[in-house]
Amino acid sequence: MPKDHAPKDRGIGASSRRREDVRFLTGTGRYTDDINLHGQAHVAFVRSDVAHGRINAVDTEAAAAMPGVLRVFTAADFASAGGIPCGWQVTDRHGAVMKEPKHPILADGKVRHVGDPIAAVVAETYEQARDAAEAVVVDIEELPAVIDMKAAIEDDSPLVHDDLGTNLCYDWGFVEDNKAKVDAAFKAAHHVTTLELVNNRLIPNAMEPRVAVGDYAFGTGDHTLYTTSQNPHVIRLLMGAFVLGIPEHKLRVVAPDVGGGFGSKIFHYAEEAFVTFAAKALRRPVKWTCQRSESFMSDAHGRDHVTKIELALDAEGHFQAIRTETYANMGAYLSTFAPSVPTWLHGTLMAGNYKTPNIYVNVKAVFTNTVPVDAYRGAGRPEATYQLERVIDMAAREMGMDPIELRRKNFVTEFPYETPVAVVYDTGDYHATMDKLIEIADFAGFEARRAESAKKGLLRGLGINCYIEACGIAPSQLVGQLGARAGLYESATVRVNATGGVVVMTGSHSHGQGHETSFAQVISEMIGIQEDQVEIVHGDTANTPMGMGTYGSRSIAVGGSAMVKAATKVIDKARKIAAHLLEASDADIELKDGKFSVAGTDKSVEWGAVTLAAYVPHNYPLDQIEPGLEETAFYDPSNFTYPAGAYACEVEVDPDTGKVTVCRFAATDDFGNIINPMIVDGQVHGGIAQGIGQALLENASYDADGQLLSGSYMDYAMPRADDVPFYTVDHSCQTPCTHNPLGVKGCGEAGAIGTPPAVVNAVVDALQRAGHTHVTHIDMPLSPARVWAAMQTN
Template structure:
């Protein structure tokens, strides 16, 4: 069944309310912290108060005597007994040598490397007892100088070394493209635009903090880990094979309802391993629930790039070549996917929507005394889009062209299109997205709105961003050649029950995307049964075949495609059963709208009758078919999918205070086939909020001398609120993906990818009359006001003086 055929089926494109929302809205959800096991104790972690220090000694004598204490573990208890947390992507240097991979122990051994590093785990009967005992653990530290800024790491200033394996603190250097060819183009270009910019560090902050429960059964020698995680099979694989050395089949990982992840719950964290390991040591079930302050300190952070970019153009503004250098902050240790984010997921997207013939990229990745940095909603794609779309708008202004005009002059128009940075786009219509966005945004009326704003004594600016995203990382063999240490397929199992209802088991996982509804729509549409007759099961390695989980907007395009392949097998077998029942050849059987018919006749039977026959085989071709109607399929994509779109933002800026108000925001996206437009709209809304939040409000700041996290709570780290946004105007264009059976492309990250440059371009457009030529996120009021006074933007987004006064605001 082709994508075009599928999109015409009932339930596809229907805005059904989410099946899962009833339990969430009525308090009936089952999150990890809702689970209470028998004989359950509680863990609290002693965390380093220093960014960089030698652990001289740990005294647990008094803490061990305190009421309720069951056990206390530190680095000496695990040293030499297990491996460190693994990194899932190997990056090689230009000379072929591998990146530096220092060990990341689950409890610090001899040294701590960031504020919040795990020093000890205290287990007690109650959380309060564990907290009291944790405060009594005495740690003697020898404090060392801290290296915090990635810019400082790149300058190789000072003598601070985090890991002996990387004496200069560099993890790797990675390049993509033909440097000589690009440099040659720059020597003859009519115009060159240059840009320095920072992509500010973010803290994910999902509503549900990280939670884990480790359990062990002496009777069966089995472990169970309940955890708030986006990919339980990968969590189990990494923990068993690389850290604990346990047989995989002896460990079950269950990820029930997950209250948001945005990438921060993809990873194998130290706490998960500690609880699993200690459950056997103590023969107790052990629960740990992170407090919000712990999340700020120890959840993997996102972004944190410092880049220089240049675009060479001809006299008409046609792009000829681009070169980019990026210094990427990896934090103190390598996290699960961290090395792929500034390389495979970033540099390969720098072509964007444009026909730039030559691109050369250099990436230097550095260790610093900060929390590990890894994938966060978009993972490399927002960083690439921010750099490129800021650069493109700067090119427009320098060439005296409109932001829309320079984009249209350089859009790709012929597909498939091979970019100079490895990826090949299969389909798209970038002009259609731009045209629809301009109409929806009422760009023709902008001049009138600008005059009205100026009459109020304020500034108005308009900003464009035309993004492209790569979703559903694939295929496995290519990813493997590029350093991936795991497959990138997905699994789907369809169990048709005797009454014709269906249970779907998927290796994907939901943390707010509505998979229980969307996947049910796909199955119901294909089988011609009611959506309510389809249940979806995910998140349990004991029930679901091996799958790769949810990240990178892969669920419907990869997980849904695996389900479609399983449905192909169901249909093939069901046709043979129907042919037997109607005394026809299975080659003459057609299936549509839940009925099997014999071509050229009026003979037909419903899907339910075939399902019942499969399990009550009184009239059944047992010599040819086994009873039952269950099928499993794996799907490994042949390419990424490539959503794209154009976003247009208008801002108003108060000259007296520097306050930036997003007055209008328009987003037109191409997601290919849309299964449920209501869910897609919700995903876009959420992404826009996160992206605009980065542009205007959010900024993770460490003290550059001590490595202390200055934005360690919502008092100092400003999260966006509903009142910060206008009513978004959304629309879509559809060019179906050509290489998956659904024609889908992925939508979960788009809003966070395309919106930050649109906002900052609008801010710069508004400030241009005052002489402000550059500005980095976040555009907080005081920073904008300071830029207006100076006629240029402050350059250091990590300046400690900006932490409390400009990033946060009091809680309501």
């Protein structure tokens, strides 16, 4: 693909306005909750209010007799159904596969977290269902809750799953063969910096809560599930094949407009299986709309790592080795991709932007009586970046070195670069993004700004960090070897209509990313037609090819590549038709600005004339090619993509209250080629806001009994507009990806990955500069109370 930096009004590189925003901003989107089917019934779930307990009895008799109640379901109704499956099997450092517990649709025998569904009441109205749910009598013998991860793997700990005999899901070593070398490097090191930290548990809080509507056509035996999903085909496969035994041709999954996901809508949830099952059992459509407080205790949470990281350096500051030990919370059950997050999405990124010869990552995944934890914007990569960039900052301080110079000294500069943690960076230029950061963040003006803050009695600090992430997930054969139970290709069908308009049916899913605009820009660029001649269709298994959906910043890199492949096939065929119409050889036909022409002549034919010929083949080479103009392609990436960048954060700390204010934030990202700069800006802005949220505000907190203390917005602090500054973002440093046709890398998660360490580094810097030299680390979120407490200790 050509790279064009000039401002454009359409195609690749244009800041085309997001066409989907017209409906999103005018209240005319069609979300799952907007779907109401004739004869629809409603379900309310009875959820556990204790974290851990044995179910002695569930008495549904009174509830079943309540007004409007159609049926009350319990675990016994699902005896023939499979459990909720896990999509990734991790093999531990001793060669054994992970412990994989059963995950029933409704709790069977035990409840394992607050919010675990025990029974489900289906009634004519939601209020009736909820009234009756309160009448279900559950006799639970409460058991001691397993909350603390380190205590959970002691011999005397209560067990979340009795039959597993342990709360340890796996003990993963990566790369196990490197361990002895890493240990030796630490023994020989000039300096070792050690940091223990917590990567705080987060609750995704998409603006749209989850919704599922199950429908069943008795006459045909066809099931339809409408659901808030980032990957409807994955739900169709997991739920159809593993849970309910419905073949794909009898099951349609539709994910219409979806109001944000951030990972939490990747996974297959029990409620989806329930409404699909119940619709058939009752021969009525069944709808579930998650209440916000219900989402706090039923959406998969994110992060929740406790980590010790050690960095070994030589006397000049060259990194010699990295060694980490992480406890990763799985929660009570294995959510769809949970085992992969602290392993293959975390350990493989531990090299960061640096050439460290020896790396060993140990991860102990632990079951606890908490909501399951799975991928959340960044998924493993924020956890890797945070610990690495924090320990580097700490090492710089301990060794009296400049944090930027220490990083530069260790940057990977030659590509491709094979890390000691099994990935190959295809391209990058980390000095370039750092140079650009220094410019756009105005480091030169920092001291003057710090003096201004001091006049107000405020402590100003500057934090910087780098990040790298692996996106464009993922080469199927590789992930298959790593334990994935799925392929991670993407698909697209490009259908050209007779009059030249194009419809792209993509397996990628858009839940806020703006695909309908940016994907159309690519087609517009390739053919030379206006963007409004291109329509993007996604989210319905009935009319899109088998796709793997949207997560891991993969849509443009993998889904876009599939679309380019299919469009290339279409163009190749159209070229043959054009050659026929122009009575020339295919090889001489050029496509430019929506017109096929014979090279070196003034003979040409419009795109629309060619497409019309394809469907009205009167003058057409029917002996050589079929009529019609529609092609499908699947694209399986040969490598991950590696976006990277450098971030800078300036904060003011109020020494009297501990309150942190983010004053300035600058981000330089190398995303390779850019399709729509405005959309990329927006993706980065959103990611930074979430990163600031994690760093300063958000914290899912359980007490020792497993009660979720931050169970509503009264206690769970989401970032608001006045918590974040205006951002300065730049993506002019571009080293295009070498192995996909668009040269793109993906931009969806970068902000959430790169931001937390920048903020925390800045706060520690502010306190250090003010003489609080004992404050070397504060765990996120850096709430006013925590920062103030840190300043009081000596």
